[in-house]
């Protein structure tokens with residue numbers, strides 16, 4: 001998720017700082033092949049960035065947040081899905097969400113849930129278009145300014161942003177990601193799928 005989204009954003013002209021890997025050479029390679037990029041520690045990445053993407057497995061969230069240090073005032077995009085290891089459900093249940101649990105851990109950050117309902121393969125594809133259609137990206141959060149920033153980033157990434165409301169709507173977006181896993185991995189649709197919300 002991090003390499004795919006970071007690479008798209010770098011090609012859109014953003015300065016991207018790749019971080020948090022067991023293999024720092026991977027980060028260096030990513031930074032070298034994309035424009036405007038650097039690689040380094042999570043605390044360096046967070047300190048030099050306005051927007052931080054948290055793209056680690058649920059089990060690694062605490063370690064990653066600890067490594068970033070202060071996130072006060074930063075826009076923190078949470079694309080995690082707190083899947084149980086056997087994919088049988090959500091580790092946090094349905095009366096909270098990973099996004100809300102993360103917000104509670106970093107109360108000064110402005111958490112926005114986004115990008116979690118689309119497979120990484122779509123971010124690694126050459127285009128986000130499916131034919132001529134731009135897929136929907138549902139997002140939610142409590143800070144209007146942070147949501148506006150992320151909405152623009154969603155458009156730059158190639159999606160139609162749809163505001164799903166407060167951060168507690170992550171309680172719907174995270175199970176929706178489980179449905180995508182069911183469709184993509186168990187029903188045989190594959191991972192190059194995305195949702196398209198229509199309205200009139």
Ligand SMILES: NC(=O)c1ccc[n+]([C@@H]2O[C@H](COP(=O)([O-])OP(=O)(O)OC[C@H]3O[C@@H](n4cnc5c(N)ncnc54)[C@H](OP(=O)(O)O)[C@@H]3O)[C@@H](O)[C@H]2O)c1
Nearest residue numbers: 001020021022023055056057058079080081116118119120
């Ligand atoms: N993959 C998808 O299609 C998809 C779609 C939507 C949402 N998500 C969610 O997005 C989050 C990231 O998913 P992902 O597929 O990008 O995961 P991933 O490929 O496993 O990436 C996890 C990141 O954490 C790093 N990391 C550092 N220390 C680690 C450690 N001790 N153990 C494991 N990883 C460590 C990994 O770096 P190294 O491996 O280089 O060490 C990598 O940068 C997850 O919460 C997932 O549920 C995934």
